[in-house]
Amino acid sequence: MQIMDGIFVVFNLIAIYLSVIWIVIYLSNKNNIFKNPFSKKLPSVTILVPAFNEEKNIEKCLKSIKNLDYPKNKLKIMVVNDGSTDKTVKIVKKFKEVKLINKKRGGKASALNYGLKFINTDLIVCMDADSFATRNYLKKAVGYFKDTKVAAVSTAVKVKKLSTISSKIQWVEYLISIVFRKLFAILDCQFVVPGAGGIYRAATIKKVGGFDSKSLTEDMEMALKLQSKGYRIENCLDGYVYTECPKSFKDLFKQRMRWYRGYLENFKKYSNLFLNSKYGNFGVFFMPMTILWIFIVVTMLLIQIGTIIYDSINGLIFWSLINYAIVWPNISLDLFTIDSLTLAMYISLITGLFLSWIGIKTGGIHNIKGRKFFYIIYFLIYPVLFSFFWLSAIILDLLRVKKRW
């Protein structure tokens, strides 16, 4: 048991340290995270919507793009139909200003690459068909491209429909990620530009050879590629784009298997950045931290599962010794039932919660109220769910189960 206690202490220490790092970065940048650089001369933009059987969502998506507060002569809209078999094409044709390009089915990355060939604007926005932008998001975000080193700007992604438990949990998850993306950007460590409104410098994307159509997560692959080539990825904290999320836990599992296995795949591909000070914080801090964090999360889950199994078997044996008589557990909260070490360890929980609170406060500036229930289920379910997904992703990878989109 003493080894376990030791592991527990070390893990908690690391968890506290990581939380404190993010809190320090947040507090020292608190006053300017919402300030976006303003550019007088707006760059020309093509909004690229890759679509495969999106008849349900694409209309809303295109409408939101049409409504964007951006000069019409600088905004082009392009839908790449990736071999849809439903009414997607018919719906898109209703929008006169939208350029429609048809191609054979080849996946999202191939659709993006195909569309890239027709683009002659300064910037390109990847807009998933199941997302929709808020009116002023683009104008807020394009200023970052004044810095010529900036190759991409990520947005603040929020979940829209909240009908199921799974989507409520994701609502909080996305909310907290919003501030994290900014903090990552401050350290030059953004590892993904989400397809919900992510903005790229078109010339740079073309120069690095476009998206990798073999990757499970082409958006993460692109971000790591840009990081490895010394470009910067910025974040616009209040450029809100709404997106759909998996409604059932089963669909969420499928999505996360793709994401997290994509993570592992990309980390392997760009392992030369690992601990390499040439790549700044990304190599020295972000990559080791992520690997360490995944390791901790998965180990803790395994220890928990092991403990639960051991305790239940033991409990059953103990119970059989007293002829399965009913015993009321005597829960008393005097000083002696509280392990002083465990109490000290709650610090990591407190720092973690504080960090989450910063995330909720910053990301949910407009709609934080009336959703206390969401936070409760989030904090109860998410940690276990997240660890479980990571464990599953690692197991699937070890078993070499075929990767799929």
Next chain:
Amino acid sequence: MVKRKVNWRIYITAAFITLVVFSLGVGLGFYISNEKYDIIRYDLENLQLKQKDIELELLLISSIGEQSCDTLKYEIEKTASLSSELGEKVSYYDKEMIKNPEFYILKKQYIMTLIEFWNYWELFKKNCNSSVNTVLYFYAINNCNDCQAQGFVLSFLKDEYPEKIMIFALDKDEDLYSLNLVKNVYNVTKVPTLIINNEKHEGLKDINVLKELLIL
């Protein structure tokens, strides 16, 4: 490619804060642990005082020949409940990671008190014709899953027959002359071992076996 920045200052600042916060946490742990230690010490002194009192009473009974078994029974039982409360505290504290370094002395004192107390019970049983069962229970803290099970069964039984059973839980691995003497007398080599009314029983015993061995 331009060499990129590493914000060492942030990492060092965070490390420093973490260290401070963690030390505060550990400090709090030590403080609570010390509070518990003080409680145990106080309870132990209280118990020892009561026990001395009973000892004196037993001495008086045997010399003067006064028969006041009912009062004695009441007193000795009250002391017993003090003793078992203290026992729980000691075993909780024993499992903790942060302990007062002087706890091992306290634990030895506690075991000695317990053996002494067991001895009074035996004397009481002899002098007052009591049918209370005395159970000496030898356990080990580490690597003894059966001990945990035995402890669980015993405390369940004690809850069921609070007035008929007296349990004295002794850590077999403590090094004390008095404890060694008891161990030698009953030839205790394994854990868990139960000495029920002066008879040795080795190994884990479930509730059915125990109910047969005890006079209930």
